[in-house]
Amino acid sequence: MFIKTLPGYTLAALMLALALPASATERYELSIRNHRFEPASLTVPAGVKVKLVVKNLDNSPEEFESYSLHREKLIPAGGQITVFIGPLDPGRYDFFGEFHSDTAKGQIIAK
Amino acid sequence: MSTLNTKNLSTMAMVAISFYLLPMQTALASHKVYSPTVEQGEIELELRGHTTSDSDPAKDGLGKYKLEAGYGVSEHWFTSVFAEYETAPGVAASQTALSWENIFQLTEPGQYWMDVGAYLEYEHAQETGVNDKLEGKLLLEKTSGAYVNTANIVLAHELGAGASSATEFELAWRTKYLLDPHFEPSIEFYGSYGELGVTPSNAQDHRIGPVVSGRFNTSPHHKLGYELGYLVGISDAAPSGTLKFLLEYEM
Numbered sequence: 001m002f003i004k005t006l007p008g009y010t011l012a013a014l015m016l017a018l019a020l021p022a023s024a025t026e027r028y029e030l031s032i033r034n035h036r037f038e039p040a041s042l043t044v045p046a047g048v049k050v051k052l053v054v055k056n057l058d059n060s061p062e063e064f065e066s067y068s069l070h071r072e073k074l075i076p077a078g079g080q081i082t083v084f085i086g087p088l089d090p091g092r093y094d095f096f097g098e099f100h101s102d103t104a105k106g107q108i109i110a111k
Numbered sequence: 112m113s114t115l116n117t118k119n120l121s122t123m124a125m126v127a128i129s130f131y132l133l134p135m136q137t138a139l140a141s142h143k144v145y146s147p148t149v150e151q152g153e154i155e156l157e158l159r160g161h162t163t164s165d166s167d168p169a170k171d172g173l174g175k176y177k178l179e180a181g182y183g184v185s186e187h188w189f190t191s192v193f194a195e196y197e198t199a200p201g202v203a204a205s206q207t208a209l210s211w212e213n214i215f216q217l218t219e220p221g222q223y224w225m226d227v228g229a230y231l232e233y234e235h236a237q238e239t240g241v242n243d244k245l246e247g248k249l250l251l252e253k254t255s256g257a258y259v260n261t262a263n264i265v266l267a268h269e270l271g272a273g274a275s276s277a278t279e280f281e282l283a284w285r286t287k288y289l290l291d292p293h294f295e296p297s298i299e300f301y302g303s304y305g306e307l308g309v310t311p312s313n314a315q316d317h318r319i320g321p322v323v324s325g326r327f328n329t330s331p332h333h334k335l336g337y338e339l340g341y342l343v344g345i346s347d348a349a350p351s352g353t354l355k356f357l358l359e360y361e362m
Contacts, residue, residue, distance in 0.1 A: 067292050070254050074151045084221030091351050
């Protein structure tokens with residue numbers, strides 16, 4: 001019986017979830033220059049959603065990637081992206097540039 | 112973003128040949144939960160499939176597999192084509208469909224309470240007497256800490272002369288734990304409800320079970336990914352066991 005009525009319950013729950021408004025976000029910025037993140041360490045408040053703008057100042061593309069943040073996104077040469085992260089538990093979250101992972105490394109500290 | 116050069120083309124050719132040969136040796140499968148997030152510039156080759164086991168010969172040893180090539184056209188659109196093959200005990204693999212699949216990322220990951228995407232597939236049947244099919248999916252994903260919950264709500268409808276007027280409903284669900292990039296355990300559920308309100312519960316096909324997946328960097332921005340799982344039938348029409356797998360190469 002549960003399996004038979006599951007579609008109706010699922011659709012109702014999902015419609016309710018999609019109707020929830022987005023929460024307010026604080027804005028932070030990172031830059032990539034000479035295949036390095038600036039700043040390499042960024043402190044953000046824990047427990048709230050954060051809007052992170054990543055600007056690629058190099059003349060080659062880069063990919064912002066973080067396993068712990070569950071984010072992976074291409075940044076065109078000279079372009080910028082917006083990444084929404086959190087709300088995060090207090091702790092350290094590493095990220096890197098996949099195309100230059102030997103130099104493009106950084107971390108977000110949530111406090 | 113990938114730049115095609117001789118090395119990349121050679122790698123793609125080797126992977127494509129491997130994917131072509133592998134289905135000739137085993138019966139394979141195709142249960143998959145789709146994320147609403149796409150990656151611009153990504154080139155992907157994928158082989159996935161399943162094979163069933165059951166005491167009922169009618170549900171035992173059935174295999175389905177898909178060979179797919181896709182590309183992330185933009186930060187909001189991933190498109191791919193795939194060929195679908197099926198096998199049965201004593202029956203050689205035969206191509207049953209050729210499909211065009213599109214995934215549209217509708218929201219930025221993490222921007223809203225839930226990430227949303229859409230999936231549209233046109234399936235061109237390769238067998239006589241079988242209709243083409245249009246399949247649409249609502250792709251939903253919610254990340255909570257290290258848990259990623261993904262749901263696909265699926266509607267499918269036949270096209271062409273003699274097509275069934277029924278719209279079939281399916282649901283796919285996965286809860287994945289981000290343990291390690293090389294090894295991520297998850298639970299997956301696949302429910303095929305048929306035509307809602309019409310298909311009796313004893314004709315519906317529901318399966319659930321554990322799946323592990325992971326990705327390995329083979330070179331800068333080249334990755335080899337896998338999935339392996341075993342689904343248990345939880346409805347009368349489902350086979351008692353389904354072994355599923357996926358192998359992909361991303362660049």
